[in-house]
Amino acid sequence: MPPSRIESPSTHSTLAKRLAPEDLSPGQMVAVHTEIVRLPSFFWCGDAEELKPDELVRIRCESSENGLPLKVMAVCLPYVLLKDPWGDHRTNDTRLTEFVKLNKHYAKAVRKAFRKLSKTRSSL
Numbered sequence: 001m002p003p004s005r006i007e008s009p010s011t012h013s014t015l016a017k018r019l020a021p022e023d024l025s026p027g028q029m030v031a032v033h034t035e036i037v038r039l040p041s042f043f044w045c046g047d048a049e050e051l052k053p054d055e056l057v058r059i060r061c062e063s064s065e066n067g068l069p070l071k072v073m074a075v076c077l078p079y080v081l082l083k084d085p086w087g088d089h090r091t092n093d094t095r096l097t098e099f100v101k102l103n104k105h106y107a108k109a110v111r112k113a114f115r116k117l118s119k120t121r122s123s124l
Contacts, residue, residue: 014103014106016031016033016067016100016101016102016103017100017101018033018098018099018100018101019099019100019101021077021078021080021094021095021099022077023101024072024075024080024094024099025072025075026072026073026074026075027071027072028071028072028101029069029070029071029072029101029102029104029107030069030070030071030072030082030099030100030101030102031063031065031067031068031069031070031099031100031102032063032065032068032070032092032097032098032099033062033063033098033099033100034060034061034062034063034097034098035060035061035063035096035097035098036058036059036060036061036095036096036097037058037059037060037061038056038057038058038059039056039057039059040053040054040055040056040057041053041054041055041056041057043057067102067110068084068085068110068114069085069102069106069107069110069111070082070083070084071083073089077094078093078094078095079091079092079093079094080092080094080099085110085111085114085115086114086115
């Protein structure tokens with residue numbers, strides 16, 4: 001194949017792979033896929049007979065972060081320490097969060113774009 005037709009690895013489409021909590025390790029680039037939200041049962045007025053008023057209802061929701069790449073800094077199950085593209089750290093509970101492993105090229109491109117955007121905004 002001529003060199004002009006060879007695609008670079010960053011142009012290939014890939015799928016994010018779901019990770020079990022025990023598969024998380026420092027240095028990985030991950031994103032939050034789904035989160036479990038706990039809400040009080042009194043939000044469901046029609047099911048009052050079936051649910052106790054102090055009982056929490058667990059609902060699995062899609063992440064609002066839309067594939068934001070997070071770097072795994074440390075793991076102590078069920079908790080994981082993550083670093084976002086702006087350099088801020090946070091912890092997540094793997095019992096309430098489902099992670100996906102991201103392609104390195106995708107994660108690098110997105111983190112670079114967010115850093116560049118934050119520098120532009122801070123200089124305004």
